[in-house]
Amino acid sequence: MLDELRAIVGAENVMTGDDRARWARDWTGYFPSDPIAVVRPTSTDEVAAVIRLANETGTTVVPVSGNTGLAGGAQANGAIALSLDRMNRIREIRADARIAIVDAGVILSDVHTAADAQGLIFPLTFGAKGSAMVGGVLSTNAGGSNVLRYGNTRDLVLGIEAVLPTGEIVDLMSELHKDNSGYNLKHLLIGAEGTLGVITGAVLKLMPKPRAYATAMVAVASLDQALVLLNRLQEATGGGVEAFEYMPRNYIQAHLALNPANRAPFEDMHDINIMVEVGATAPRDVTPGPDGTIPIAAHLEETLAAMFEEGLLLDAVVAQNDAQRQAMWERREAAAEVVLGAGRPVSNNDIAVPLDKVAVFLDRMRARVAAIDPQAEPILVAHLGDGNVHYAVWMSSEDPQVKDAMTEAVEDEVLRLGGSFSAEHGIGQGKLGSMARRKNKVAIATMRTIKAALDPNGILNPGKVLPPE
Amino acid sequence: MLDELRAIVGAENVMTGDDRARWARDWTGYFPSDPIAVVRPTSTDEVAAVIRLANETGTTVVPVSGNTGLAGGAQANGAIALSLDRMNRIREIRADARIAIVDAGVILSDVHTAADAQGLIFPLTFGAKGSAMVGGVLSTNAGGSNVLRYGNTRDLVLGIEAVLPTGEIVDLMSELHKDNSGYNLKHLLIGAEGTLGVITGAVLKLMPKPRAYATAMVAVASLDQALVLLNRLQEATGGGVEAFEYMPRNYIQAHLALNPANRAPFEDMHDINIMVEVGATAPRDVTPGPDGTIPIAAHLEETLAAMFEEGLLLDAVVAQNDAQRQAMWERREAAAEVVLGAGRPVSNNDIAVPLDKVAVFLDRMRARVAAIDPQAEPILVAHLGDGNVHYAVWMSSEDPQVKDAMTEAVEDEVLRLGGSFSAEHGIGQGKLGSMARRKNKVAIATMRTIKAALDPNGILNPGKVLPPE
Known part of the structure; x- marks a missing residue:
């Protein structure tokens, strides 16, 4: 062999x-x-x-x-x-058609760099962008911080090339925005975590690069107020909100504890801290005023000031330069270090609920967590604009029974609210139990039928995604 | 029975x-x-x-x-x-979460009306909106005139409910923007034309209603200039172009011939006529100026005037009121009547090519059409912003050999340019021949495997989508 x-x-x-x-x-x-x-x-x-x-x-x-x-x-x-790490060629970038044609082994941040050189962006981004590769990103249908504006991975892919479990190559490298010619195999393979085929290449959508960003930290009194903030900002900017990230008080504290160089977002400590970023693409949003202000930043500042006057915000700080913007992003992207760096046993849950149900979910979970492990402490960060919560719990021990109880409690409350036990990280092996317990039974049976039909010998990535029968 | x-x-x-x-x-x-x-x-x-x-x-x-x-x-x-025409209930509209939950038998324009009552839109629209039903729209993955800004049907659907060929119900009525839990059966069923399941309900995404539209007819000297126009307008409006529709000279003439009440778009007759519509959602784009002008319309007018000064446009007319806007839309939406109403034998082809290849396609086709039938005349309309051309040919006879030759010539040129022989109307039976000739063989074989696995008795919509082996 x-x-x-x-x-x-x-x-x-x-x-x-x-x-x-x-x-x-x-x-x-x-x-x-x-x-x-x-x-x-x-x-x-x-x-x-x-x-x-x-x-x-x-x-x-x-x-x-x-x-x-x-x-x-x-x-x-x-x-x-x-x-596929040696298949790392950016085959072609066509700026006019706004597409990048790449091998599956290209690292995500290399796509970013190549697009940037053409004045464009590939908007998908997350903490692991410096090592994650296109093939894995597509197979996971990764999410990240810009889904609110640009969608998940699958929304940013026009075409793929893949090798099926039989070794046949299927060429679906369409550059088209409309192509209704039979079953959508592209969407079947994206998010299948390499169990139905190995993605070897992709046609990615590029977007015009925002000419300017305005970024702020905002403190509000409740998550309902946070939704009011989101809707007001979307209205004011014509849907220009690119990121809307929630960090609670203990996240801010844990981040400060990680490194003495880290700074708090506000003079006072608040319970609900939101990082918001707005992107501007129209020239009149970025032409500097006589005092050097950029309209998009001034506009964000005015909108936040008006809301503060109305008593809808507790505090707000707009980044005045790129260093301040970077510090805001670094605080958010440090999530994995914040959660794991405390050295405490962790139950980690990547879930989604409808946008207007996040507050209820967190409330209900507080009681559930305390009932399971009185010393436990939820530590979370959320893509609040998508209803996607990375709900971790610091537990008092590694007791697997406690850990399982946490997972099941999260699943219970998520499903009661019409949510999903798996938002953007996928099933892999870590969520096979959740999949078996919580996913619609007919859906699982249908997936098994498809898997057996396309991979009759079960050679591709066995034991992932589909729970054993 | x-x-x-x-x-x-x-x-x-x-x-x-x-x-x-x-x-x-x-x-x-x-x-x-x-x-x-x-x-x-x-x-x-x-x-x-x-x-x-x-x-x-x-x-x-x-x-x-x-x-x-x-x-x-x-x-x-x-x-x-x-x-499913009796299953026509709009089950729920949740304006805050921007979703509509509907039965599959609801007529598309009823979704429009219900969304409008909440200050929202369901952006998918096309000529048949008054009779097309949600189930058919999803099963076809219909396109239409707003794809440029909002995407195809599949991009506007969060969840579906369907009955599989075995009679089992699969509930995928997710309201979530992130839900990575196994193979994406939603995207497999959307666009499958009822051959893998019968869609019975859907969760649809709603969008904020643009506060104002600005609509214009523009004449340019070439399709390359039309792309310059598109990119300039996208840049000026921060991606606000909702429709970008191309009508050639003979389309305008045929439209005038249909009804004496119809009007020409310009005083002079031009070869390349574009209908463009821009939507504005931000308040500052719609606050009337001291002279009553709406900024978005003034902005469109200024952008077009500047391009005219630069010699990039031949003519432009901005709609000054809703009646003028409606007349522009009616001219475009009369396409089916224009093409079929002439009473001439027609070869009808719904195709897509990459955005920057439409001009080459039309040039090459002129020669191909003339070689097949010297009296034939192409009569087309295009969603130019998506590269989607409804390429019809008025032929001198109903001779099936001539008709087939036209179809094959269209397919040849489309595939040479990396396009698709089926853009938004689907395969049904009308395009089975094209599917057999032109679709990737491995893709067809994979589709057949999926069909056989999910519908072993072949009871659902047989003879559609997949060509006979």
């Missing part, structure tokens, strides 16, 4: 033993990987040859991207770990 | 013989329908019972919506025609 793999990709691209180390550890540390070998093809044809071989020999294959997933979707024990 | 159907939906809701007439004729007239019976359930459970019965007895079922499809996707010869 190893010899055959070497014949396909070259001996130097089949890593065994200690040479696998770079690919063996995922970001969370919960899912260390022990693959037969790490195989690093350089072309879609090589990917196809590897998968054909695997399918014929009944060997399992796990596609591995940047290993930044949070649900163990890329753990490759006893399987071929298929890394 | 009829008795069993009557037991499920009530005798008065099983139409046979002449009572089927209302459902027997589709808008095109090309696909008259001769179903066993028209069955009209009033609930998802009744739909499920009908489909279970059909699956057990091996009877075929064709879901029928407004019969406004253009590809024969709802022809129900020898099948149960399943009409």
